[in-house]
Amino acid sequence: MNCILAGVGGQGTVLASKLIAQALMALGHQVRTAETIGMAQRGGCVVSHVRAGADCASPMVPLHSADVLIGFEPAEAVRCLPYLKEGGTAVVSRRAVRPVTASLTGSAYDGEDMLAYLKANVPGLILIDGEAVCAAAGSTRALNVALVGAALRALSIPEEVMEKTIEGAVRPQYVEINRKALLAGLDAARKEEE
Amino acid sequence: MQEKFLMGNEAIALGALDAGVGFVSGYPGTPSTEVLETVKKYNDGSVYVEWSVNEKSAMEVAAGAAYAGCRSMVTMKQVGLNVASDPLMSLAYVGVKGGMVVLVADDPGPISSQTEQDTRTFASFAKLPVFDPSSPEEAYRMMAQAFDLSEKYATPVIVRATTRVCHGCATVAVQERRAVKPAQGFQRDTQRWVIFPRTSFLNHQKIETRNPAIGKELCSSPFNFIQNAAAGRRGVATHGISYAYTAEALSLLGVRPPLLKVGTPFPFPEDLALNFLRSVDEVLCVEELDPVIERELTYLCGKHHLPTRILGKQTGHIPSAGENSVDAVKAALAGFLSLTPSAAPALPPPPQLPVRPPVLCAGCPHRASFFAVKEAMKGRKAVFSGDIGCYTLGNAQPLDMVDTCLCMGAGVTIAQGLHRVEPDAVNFAFIGDSTFFHTGIAGVVNAVYNQHDIVLIVLDNATTAMTGHQPHPGTGKTMMGEISQRISIEAVLRALGVASVEKADPLNLDQAVSAVRRAAQVSGVSAVIFESPCIAVTKPAPALTVRAETCVGCKQCISKLGCPALTMEGGKALIDPSLCTGCALCSQVCPVGAISAPPRAQG
Numbered sequence: 001m002n003c004i005l006a007g008v009g010g011q012g013t014v015l016a017s018k019l020i021a022q023a024l025m026a027l028g029h030q031v032r033t034a035e036t037i038g039m040a041q042r043g044g045c046v047v048s049h050v051r052a053g054a055d056c057a058s059p060m061v062p063l064h065s066a067d068v069l070i071g072f073e074p075a076e077a078v079r080c081l082p083y084l085k086e087g088g089t090a091v092v093s094r095r096a097v098r099p100v101t102a103s104l105t106g107s108a109y110d111g112e113d114m115l116a117y118l119k120a121n122v123p124g125l126i127l128i129d130g131e132a133v134c135a136a137a138g139s140t141r142a143l144n145v146a147l148v149g150a151a152l153r154a155l156s157i158p159e160e161v162m163e164k165t166i167e168g169a170v171r172p173q174y175v176e177i178n179r180k181a182l183l184a185g186l187d188a189a190r191k192e193e194e
Numbered sequence: 195m196q197e198k199f200l201m202g203n204e205a206i207a208l209g210a211l212d213a214g215v216g217f218v219s220g221y222p223g224t225p226s227t228e229v230l231e232t233v234k235k236y237n238d239g240s241v242y243v244e245w246s247v248n249e250k251s252a253m254e255v256a257a258g259a260a261y262a263g264c265r266s267m268v269t270m271k272q273v274g275l276n277v278a279s280d281p282l283m284s285l286a287y288v289g290v291k292g293g294m295v296v297l298v299a300d301d302p303g304p305i306s307s308q309t310e311q312d313t314r315t316f317a318s319f320a321k322l323p324v325f326d327p328s329s330p331e332e333a334y335r336m337m338a339q340a341f342d343l344s345e346k347y348a349t350p351v352i353v354r355a356t357t358r359v360c361h362g363c364a365t366v367a368v369q370e371r372r373a374v375k376p377a378q379g380f381q382r383d384t385q386r387w388v389i390f391p392r393t394s395f396l397n398h399q400k401i402e403t404r405n406p407a408i409g410k411e412l413c414s415s416p417f418n419f420i421q422n423a424a425a426g427r428r429g430v431a432t433h434g435i436s437y438a439y440t441a442e443a444l445s446l447l448g449v450r451p452p453l454l455k456v457g458t459p460f461p462f463p464e465d466l467a468l469n470f471l472r473s474v475d476e477v478l479c480v481e482e483l484d485p486v487i488e489r490e491l492t493y494l495c496g497k498h499h500l501p502t503r504i505l506g507k508q509t510g511h512i513p514s515a516g517e518n519s520v521d522a523v524k525a526a527l528a529g530f531l532s533l534t535p536s537a538a539p540a541l542p543p544p545p546q547l548p549v550r551p552p553v554l555c556a557g558c559p560h561r562a563s564f565f566a567v568k569e570a571m572k573g574r575k576a577v578f579s580g581d582i583g584c585y586t587l588g589n590a591q592p593l594d595m596v597d598t599c600l601c602m603g604a605g606v607t608i609a610q611g612l613h614r615v616e617p618d619a620v621n622f623a624f625i626g627d628s629t630f631f632h633t634g635i636a637g638v639v640n641a642v643y644n645q646h647d648i649v650l651i652v653l654d655n656a657t658t659a660m661t662g663h664q665p666h667p668g669t670g671k672t673m674m675g676e677i678s679q680r681i682s683i684e685a686v687l688r689a690l691g692v693a694s695v696e697k698a699d700p701l702n703l704d705q706a707v708s709a710v711r712r713a714a715q716v717s718g719v720s721a722v723i724f725e726s727p728c729i730a731v732t733k734p735a736p737a738l739t740v741r742a743e744t745c746v747g748c749k750q751c752i753s754k755l756g757c758p759a760l761t762m763e764g765g766k767a768l769i770d771p772s773l774c775t776g777c778a779l780c781s782q783v784c785p786v787g788a789i790s791a792p793p794r795a796q797g
Binding site: 034043099107114 | 306364446761772
């Protein structure tokens with residue numbers, strides 16, 4: 001199992017990859033991960049790699065090998081699409097994050113081109129309305145866990161395993177919000193797939 | 195024995211603790227920082243841990259502890275080793291008593307660094323043994339061996355990891371923690387501990403005799419090995435994370451050629467490498483940074499008159515710069531082994547992707563400081579020398595306020611040289627608080643002594659922000675949980691004789707601009723200390739809002755500040771409440787007063 005998480009610094013990709021890694025370990029897999037830490041975290045592109053299985057030597061997923069791509073942002077999903085293998089699943093938040101450079105130059109980047117490209121090229125695409133799932137969870141910062149929820153089936157991680165993982169990984173006062181986000185993501189993905 | 199899911203840097207720290215380390219010092223630097231932080235996290239009080247003011251100090255305090263017989267470790271990134279190179283080069287001659295490991299994190303890419311230097315090369319220059327882990331698991335196991343080797347030969351030993359090992363996570367089998375090895379204490383021996391030309395001559399001879407012996411010993415190290423011996427006449431030699439990439443690429447290609455893996459590149463395990471070279475006709479060396487193994491194998495072929503062809507970076511078979519990947523290694527191996535890998539289906543070209551250069555956070559006080567200096571110097575000839583830290587990001591548009599950046603502390607001194615050649619410009623040097631203590635102070639002394647004319651802008655956000663908020667001498671907090679006396683940057687500057695020192699709040703734009711104007715009038719060294727804490731460790735104020743009916747859509751807030759929280763929506767400025775920290779800088783820039791803080795809650 002190979003999973004790529006692609007987003008923008010500050011969106012919470014690191015926690016999401018940690019949750020997936022820990023859940024996969026709880027299921028008895030050997031896991032490797034790689035994170036972007038440092039300067040790129042300040043609003044730059046960040047990519048996390050999560051790998052499970054004894055044959056993974058590298059912490060980084062090779063191209064055309066990801067079973068699941070979790071895109072926190074449409075353009076970042078497109079940027080990392082070469083990692084997705086044929087027949088893989090891409091779970092992508094619809095909401096575009098405009099870089100400061102776009103606001104400065106008046107560039108009209110709004111993610112629509114990217115969504116159209118994803119729709120044309122990824123048969124296993126699950127689009128998530130980030131704002132709706134965050135509203136359901138009651139927090140604007142819950143997108144990361146909601147996307148994990150939306151990717152659970154593709155990752156073959158049972159819901160209760162991830163709930164337990166969340167309980168162990170976040171502070172008690174945030175467990176409920178994250179559980180709601182997880183379920184909101186899971187529901188949204190289920191509806192998308194129907 | 196226990197299995198833990200650890201980041202490479204955590205594995206290194208636990209490896210050191212499990213080897214009985216009693217003293218750990220370092221200076222933060224990506225990708226090394228988490229090593230020392232992990233030691234602190236697991237410290238039961240028996241280990242002394244400190245963030246030193248710079249890598250030179252860190253190296254020296256760790257050496258002192260090792261002189262007294264304690265197992266010590268010093269941590270830094272590769273450019274930090276340059277700062278610590280003076281004590282290290284001499285320490286190689288003097289040696290240690292307690293085991294001493296110098297943990298250096300290299301950064302192929304580079305991803306978060308100024309250089310792509312290779313600490314394996316540094317180790318051979320310093321004549322010190324070096325371990326090069328290929329995974330977090332191996333990094334953990336190497337630590338105990340590195341300490342043992344250090345004590346056996348009474349020499350510091352380098353363990354150098356690279357970003358993908360440091361920041362990769364894996365399941366690591368961890369031993370029972372060994373107690374801190376009791377230290378004998380310092381025993382006077384001037385022949386040993388006082389470096390003199392005569393003793394250095396003798397020690398140099400000993401080192402040159404000892405290193406080949408260590409190389410022989412390391413031939414049987416579990417970190418150096420040959421796989422698939424005699425499985426063909428074309429072999430692969432590799433190291434570090436490239437070993438992991440190679441292993442995976444070979445499995446994807448479905449081949450198992452002879453492979454030499456080198457985990458101790460200096461002293462080089464020559465006998466093992468010779469066995470390998472004699473069994474093959476050609477070798478592809480898969481390395482990151484310098485072609486260390488490639489040069490050693492080429493040298494061995496010459497020394498032993500072997501016809502084996504050595505390929506790699508020097509022959510254009512492996513890229514000379516940047517990091518490797520499974521895919522790049524797979525392509526190189528396929529070419530070398532005359533294989534044709536199945537082509538993956540190509541995607542159509544994507545629409546133009548937005549570029550995302552890293553930027554200062556929304557509400558970052560550095561943005562306000564840079565903007566104040568820019569406003570104050572409007573219409574004047576000025577050069578802005580920057581330094582290393584988050585504030586290097588002041589180079590981004592629209593601030594565009596970093597004209598030079600070289601290395602830690604260099605902004606202060608570069609500005610002095612620039613000004614001597616071009617005295618009609620106002621020369622600014624921006625420096626952060628941690629960098630000021632690291633190597634900035636000497637530059638200020640130089641400026642005062644040599645009567646240079648610069649304006650020093652200290653960006654004091656009360657933390658070492660870029661590497662993840664470590665304490666420093668100005669914060670008064672130590673890694674042992676104690677509160678020490680805070681060292682005042684203002685008092686230091688005054689004591690050094692800086693002609694004019696002013697403190698200002700960068701988020702008060704008028705006050706900040708006037709302070710800069712006054713400082714720029716002073717001839718000689720003047721300083722403005724902009725004090726405002728890093729927003730990542732401060733509770734944010736309520737987000738500001740734009741009154742759409744007042745906003746005229748002039749975009750000045752966006753085009754002057756480039757704050758990530760500000761965007762245009764339907765011809766009006768819009769503030770993202772999830773990003774805004776309420777710094778209120780934009781409200782001071784808005785020409786029509788359309789931006790304001792929400793009314794303060796009563797009570």
